[in-house]
Amino acid sequence: MSKATRHAADSHDLIRVRGARENNLKDVSVEIPKRRLTVFTGVSGSGKSSLVFGTIAAESQRMINETYSAFVQGFMPTLARPEVDVLDGLTTAIIVDQERIGANARSTVGTVTDANAMLRILFSRLGKPHIGPPNAYSFNVPSVKASGAITVERGAGKTKTEKATFTRLGGMCPRCEGMGNVTDFDLSQLYDDGKSLNEGALTVPGYSMDGWYGRIFRGCGFFDPDKPIRKYTKRELHDLLHKDPTKIKVDGINLTYEGLIPKIQKSFLAKDVDALQPHIRAFVERAVTFTVCPECAGTRLSAEARSSKIAGINIAEACAMQISDLADWVRGLDEPSVAPLLAALGHSLDSFVEIGLGYLSLDRPSGTLSGGEAQRTKMIRHLGSSLTDVTYVFDEPTIGLHPHDIARMNDLLLALRDKGNTVLMVEHKPEAIAIADHVVDLGPGAGTAGGAVCFEGTVEGLRASGTITGRHLDDRAALKETVREPTGALEIRGAGTNNLREVDVDIPLGVLVVVTGVAGSGKSSLIHGSVAGRDGVVSVDQTQIRGSRRSNPATYTGLLEPIRKAFAKANGVKPALFSANSAGACPTCNGAGVIYTDLAMMAGVATVCEECEGKRFQASVLEYRLGDADNSKDISEVLAMSVAEAEKFFGAGEARTPAAHAILDRLADVGLGYLRLGQPLTTLSGGERQRLKLATRMAEKGGVYILDEPTTGLHLADVEQLLGLLDRLVDSGKSVIVIEHHQAVMAHADWIIDLGPGAGHDGGSVVFEGVPADLVAARATLTGEHLAAYVGA
Structure with a gap:
């Protein structure tokens, strides 16, 4: 074999990264062996996720998306190319992260995996009485009346076409519309009936008369906005609360008016309550009472769907079983006509048990799963996959696992590797690091103090390396000699x-x-x-x-408020100037720091704003400074500081701001000293x-x-x-x-x-x-x- 051929063969066995600069990475170059299990370690904020998810996985997904037609790409998320010089040897990346699985109230463990779909097919084939196709067993499909033409036999080979009305059967409970619970509204929490709409009668968050909703309510013409609600006629009150969507015209604009209650149901109650913003959740908890639907007893399914059974069990009862029990029930069904379906369903359910989720039920709302449970649920579809030479990317798969369960997770990860796949894993647990074929340790610190490769090699090499991870790999805490007495x-x-x-x-x-x-x-x-x-x-x-890419630690913690006031006081100007979302924002990029260009089906481009050079503020605002003469900062420089740097800055001298320092102390206390004050919240783990x-x-x-x-x-x-x-x-x-x-x-x-x-x-x-x-x-x-x-x- 020639030298060039051997080099080409070697390169096919490696994922090569050269000059990675995503987030805090400092021109990182690594070679990752394929068909091996590589663990990425390092302190929080050292750059692990930036390398694994932000660079390797992101580029693999972007390149796969580019293989589709421009038409298809138009329906896909747009991905920007990561900051890296060379990235080759990539294979298809499958990301299995900790992001929660939706907050849709209709989403369950069964619907986000293939298990519910297979169960519906099973019941549509074997259920007695037979009630229809798989959709007849779905709580997300309503029964609808439809009309159409049917052909009627007239005898002697003659036919006649007639109009007919028929019902297309869905499995949704008509009372609760497939939600499993019904809602009752406390009207006193929706409005003050002693006031008119123009006097601010509505007390629903976001329904101010000064905003868009106010314009619709005032201009709809269904009631007098200056009349107190308690004086409304029955018809007016019905229109305010319950009116179906109706086309109206306000100030020459075509709009849709809808009653307050259906509007609240669509905007607030269609989501999982726990996923709502705190003030909206508080309103929902005050104003809405959720009770189990009396018609379906919380099963979400229609009477017809519940009437159809296999071996004495209906589909609602099957979905309510613990998955490990449901797997046993499926194995007990001996029906040659659906043998492949039973095998596939049994395998899917056994995968739940294998991965340590056999205690769940298929009717469990997906929004209630923890991050670790969500990640393991996503793993299920990959365990039985016949694909090889795939790169699986895991984000701390041991999260939420008892030490007893970690050994089982390790076996699953090694099984994926042994099928000929590349497994990349960000991890901190010593028991999980121990199974690695290859380790990449990033650091040495966090944020700007990290972003470099400190060690590459075996676990034993890491242990002897002297890096922070290597030194602490065998740490063991001792039991306390004395414990506190309860009060x-x-x-x-x-x-x-x-x-x-x-x-x-x-x-x-x-x-x-x-x-x-x-x-x-x-x-x-x-x-x-x-x-x-x-x-x-x-x-x-x-x-x-919850927040946009404009949200950061300074805005979330309330830290920006005392900082803005300190700048305003030191310079004799108004505090709003020191907010990139208010008066001080750069007019070109509206305070975003970048200009976003949508390129339709191609990846959108974010370019640094030339006007403010990414600093987000008007040039005149950056002339105002805070601090001692030899160490003064403008507002953009403050937001670029780490928590630890800002703690020193606001703790002494002319910049001393006790209110800001107290918040910074608490951030440092919880181990976030490396975060930048202006870092987008969307980048946090x-x-x-x-x-x-x-x-x-x-x-x-x-x-x-x-x-x-x-x-x-x-x-x-x-x-x-x-x-x-x-x-x-x-x-x-x-x-x-x-x-x-x-x-x-x-x-x-x-x-x-x-x-x-x-x-x-x-x-x-x-x-x-x-x-x-x-x-x-x-x-x-x-x-x-x-x-x-x-x-x-």
Whole structure:
């Protein structure tokens, strides 16, 4: 073989990256072996996601999209080319990330996988009585009356065409329209009937008379906007609340008017309540009562769909079964006529069990899945795939997994690799890093202090490398010698949410409580179902922070407000000048810093604004400065600072701003010292989002804090800092409840509540409550066994 041929063969076995500069990457160059499992490590913010997701996976997806016709590309998301000099050896990338699966109230575990579709086909073939095609079993398809021509036999071979009306059967419950619950509105929360519309009678968020809705309500002509609502006739009140969509003309513009209640149902209630903005969620909780639909008993399905059964089970009952039980039921059906369908459905359901999700049911709303559960649900369609030479990209697949479950996840990842695929994985857990064929460690720090490759090689090489990851790879926390004494207890009695079995437990107050157990054992059901929502309880989770690409840590935390006031006071001008979303915005890019050009089916282009050079502000605004003469900054320079830099800047000298410094202190406390103040929120990971929320809510006057897996996205070296933060919260008089699997957090607890013994209907009970030392000594639960092994007991 010639040298050139050998080089070509070698290049086919590598993904080569040269000069990657996405986000904080500093001309990174790496060679990643194909058909191997490569783990990317490094502290939070070191550039792992920028390299794996923002560069390698993004370019693979962009190039695949370009193979389609221009017409098809017009319907696909547009992707910009990553900042990289050379990227070759790419194969098709399949991204399996932690993004929640939609917040559509109609979306369930069954609908986002193929399981529901296959079940509907099965019932349409075997269900007795037979009621129609698969759509007749779908709660998302309504029954509709239709008319058309039918051919009628007249005898002697003659036919006649006649008009006929018939019903096309869908499975949607007509009462709740396939939602499973019905809504009742408290009208006093929608309007003040003593006022007219022009006097601001409507109290629905966003329905101001000064806005677009006001224009429609005032100009619709169905009622007098100056008349108090309590004086409306029955017809006027019906038109205000319930009128069907009707074409109207206001000031020469063609518009559609619709009653207040259907409008609210479409704009607010079509989404999962938990995904709404806080002020809208508060309104919905005040104004709307959700009750189980009396007609379908919450199954979402019509009476006809529920009447059709296989072996005494209807499709609603099948979807309500725990998936592991449903898999057994499917295996028990012996029908040669649908054998391939039964095999495919059985395989899909077995994949749920394999991946540790056998405790779910197909009717579980997808919006209620955790980030880890969502990621594992997305994995299911790939486990049985016959594709090889695919690049699978995972973002911390061990999130939400008990140490007992991580071994099973490792086996699945290795099985994907052994089929001839390339597996790329961003990870922090030592148990997951241990299975890597190749490791790329980024750092050395976070943000501007990161973005470089610190080590490339084997796990053993990493351990001996002296990098932050290598030094901490074998870290083990010890049990505390003494634990705090509780100051009281929070009583839970008869908790029965999801799989909980009428749980009675006292959660100690004034201490650090860790709630643990295998995935699906009932941890979140217990805490979020029985503790969150009580007075004085602050719950901090990892759900997406709602906001545009203009939102950043400074705007989200309220930090920008004292900063703007400090600039305004120092320069004798109004604060609005120092907002890129207000008076100070660059007029060319409207304060975005970039100009977005839509190129239809081709990738849109974002070019730095030439007017403000990406600084987002008018040139005149940047002349105003804050700080000492030898260290003054303009507003764009402040927003480019990291939290740690800004903490020093606003802590002393002429820039000293106590209100800003207090917020920056809290951000540094939760391990976000590396974030830039102006960094878009859309670039943050799930763990970073949770810590940002925690920093914001630490100022609230809650007595009890609930944290949901705060170690998510944390490097081994940062776990110690998190434990310090938890200690400071408790020592300041707070009660801290942590839902967590990380053994270091368990070992540091004052009190552990362990749920189980298994998942789903095999869980839901408290199997241990007490101090960590007793859990380790007894080794009577899976958690006890793994914690004992971790601390070396």
